[in-house]
Amino acid sequence: MLETLLEELKRFVEFGDEDAALLGSMAEDMAPYLTGVAEKFYDQIRSNKNARAVFTGGEEQIKRQRVVFMEWLREVFGGVYDAEYYTKRLKIGETHVRVGLDQHYMFSATELVRRELSDAIRQANSSDADKKIIALSKLLSIDLAVMMESYEDTHAQNIRETERSAVEEKLTRAEHLAEIGQLAASLAHEIKNPLAGISGAIQIIGDSLGEQDPHRPIIKEILSQISRLDAAVKDLLVYARPTPPRDSQFDLDKVIRRVLTILHEEPALQKVRIKYNRLPNMPEGHGDEAQIEQLMMNLIINAADASPLNGSIRVYTTFDEGFVTFAVQDNGHGMSPEVRARAFEPFYTTKAKGTGLGLSICRRIIDAHHGKVSLDSGVGEGTTVVVSLPRAYPEG
DSSP: OHHHHHHHHHHHHTOOHHHHHHHHTTHHHHHHHHHHHHHHHHHHHHHOHHHHHTOTTHHHHHHHHHHHHHHHHHHHTSSOOSHHHHHHHHHHHHHHHHHTOOHHHHHHHHHHHHHHHHHHHHHTTOTTHHHHHHHHHHHHHHHHHHHHHHHHHHHHHHHHHHHHHHHHHHHHHHHHHHHHHHHHHHHHHHHHHHHHHHHHHHHHHHHHSOTTOTTHHHHHHHHHHHHHHHHHHHHHHHHHSOOOOOOEEEOHHHHHHHHHHHGGGOGGGGGEEEEEEOOTTOOOEEEOHHHHHHHHHHHHHHHHHHSOTTEEEEEEEEEOSSEEEEEEEEOSOOOOHHHHHHTTSTTOOOSSSSOSOHHHHHHHHHHHTTOEEEEEEETTTEEEEEEEEESSOOOO
């Protein structure tokens, strides 16, 4: 491949045997000038903050690199420009990529070398100086093109690695979620029936007690805790056995108003103020209205749980050509980057109470609707969750 590229580049810039012979004939004449060219080159690097930053080893690294650079300059006038010559150029490019040298420095550096060597050719009072300078320019253009191949190859490789990592991560996550789903379904099944029996028995005991019986508060607390367990079991079942969404049109404004009405008596919402900024003329969305309602309830309750006493929650909507969007914003304690990165993981929670499935269920609903979700949060800065759902239900 390199030989093919090399021949193509030579033809393109019309670099032939005569050019090679002209450059090779100057080896002895140019030798005294190469040290000065190298000094000028590295002076320029030292004067440029960004270029100098590449040399993390300081002056010692520059000294070592200067030896390599001098060898490159001598090879420019070696007279032999075959595949071996250009393999070395390719490796130089790979080194530049590895150390993080930006591509634009390659162009400016090559131009600096061309200018300095052209001046040296003129100072040497060499015959056919103009022809030799033209041959030099052709060769440096080919060198630059070959070295730039390294950037292209590395960029393509990085893209492939990123895509492969994303696919592997997605597969691993899918397998992990499937295992968790099976475990959750089994666990929920084992708990649900005994829990219903316990709840019924406790209610019978409670009904048998008199109004002033000192054990009634204890019975009430037991039933409250059973309700918590029942809610956790329901979350497990919803997560483990997700129902495919049924396609229907829904009015986002009506869904939000209904959710806010339902949640009006929710204990967590008694300590906060909720403001709903309704956008007029909202188009309808497509999806399972019941699941969208559940999604919105989870997000608003999460926001309330994270909010301080007398905190505020803002719900607002917007739309574009493809999506209807709603956002839930709170002024609560917010999340650290580490917590934010894991917020949608099943069973991950920073709350003292809860299963850690609320946001995971939200994510499943959004994914099932081919929607998008973003989470913006910072410690002490509150949290904003933005959900976008398609206006037209995707086929398939």
